[in-house]
Amino acid sequence: MNVIEVTGLRKSYPERTAVDGVSFQVGRGEIFGLAGPNGGGKTTLVECLSGLRRPDGGTVRVLGHDPWRERSALHQRIGVQLQDSRLPGELRVGEALRLYSTFYREPADWRELMATWELTDRRNTAFNKLSGGWRQRLLIALALVGKPELVVLDELTTGLDPYARRATWAMVRELRTLGVTVVLVSHFMDEAEALCDRVAVLGAGRLLALGSPAELVAEAGADNLEEAFLDLVEEYR
Numbered sequence: 001m002n003v004i005e006v007t008g009l010r011k012s013y014p015e016r017t018a019v020d021g022v023s024f025q026v027g028r029g030e031i032f033g034l035a036g037p038n039g040g041g042k043t044t045l046v047e048c049l050s051g052l053r054r055p056d057g058g059t060v061r062v063l064g065h066d067p068w069r070e071r072s073a074l075h076q077r078i079g080v081q082l083q084d085s086r087l088p089g090e091l092r093v094g095e096a097l098r099l100y101s102t103f104y105r106e107p108a109d110w111r112e113l114m115a116t117w118e119l120t121d122r123r124n125t126a127f128n129k130l131s132g133g134w135r136q137r138l139l140i141a142l143a144l145v146g147k148p149e150l151v152v153l154d155e156l157t158t159g160l161d162p163y164a165r166r167a168t169w170a171m172v173r174e175l176r177t178l179g180v181t182v183v184l185v186s187h188f189m190d191e192a193e194a195l196c197d198r199v200a201v202l203g204a205g206r207l208l209a210l211g212s213p214a215e216l217v218a219e220a221g222a223d224n225l226e227e228a229f230l231d232l233v234e235e236y237r
């Protein structure tokens with residue numbers, strides 16, 4: 001069974017159509033990239049996958065659930081780190097991890113997760129005192145507290161230093177070896193090329209291309225994914 005099945009998905013805001021008839025499937029254990037120019041519809045799409053937005057049309061199934069109607073069942077099985085997620089400013093790192101672990105029936109060991117993400121030294125630091133990169137690390141760790149079968153990571157490594165970025169890539173690869181499926185929204189084509197089994201490119205709410213990084217590069221006759229991407233999205237900017 002596919003972990004994600006999207007058919008003819010549409011979502012409009014009063015001013016514009018953000019997702020315009022998108023269809024794709026994601027298999028178990030895949031690292032599936034979503035790329036595209038600003039305003040292409042990536043965040044709206046992952047919000048529909050995560051049960052945070054109600055689609056206007058088409059069907060979405062995630063782990064067999066309708067994300068909008070079966071949100072609480074789905075939220076026990078997925079982890080989501082959204083762009084610009086925030087926590088209450090006074091909440092400390094350790095408190096946040098402990099609190100999130102209470103949301104799940106079978107949580108991971110939050111102290112272990114805190115150590116894995118090198119957050120233990122900052123366990124007593126309040127969220128509003130963390131730098132952007134450390135906030136990002138905490139948000140990723142929080143997405144993993146529920147031992148999710150699917151993790152949605154929106155702009156995973158934005159704001160991370162090069163060392164933290166590579167360490168994060170290693171974590172994502174580790175998730176795959178555990179059979180966890182990952183949806184990765186990224187503007188970094190080196191990241192998509194290094195991590196993703198397949199990448200979907202969205203422009204103006206439409207699926208412009210879908211394939212492995214090697215396929216997308218070959219189809220565009222490009223030297224690397226960034227070049228292929230620039231070629232694909234040129235008219236959608």
Ligand SMILES: Nc1ncnc2c1ncn2[C@@H]1O[C@H](COP(=O)(O)OP(=O)(O)OP(=O)(O)O)[C@@H](O)[C@H]1O
Nearest residue numbers: 013014016018036037038039040041042043044045
């Ligand atoms: N809550 C909202 N209300 C109205 N319009 C919205 C809303 N969220 C997004 N949009 C619009 O829908 C379109 C798609 O936006 P979305 O955030 O899904 O794209 P994106 O690919 O994630 O962009 P970015 O790369 O800049 O994060 C844009 O034109 C955006 O202005």
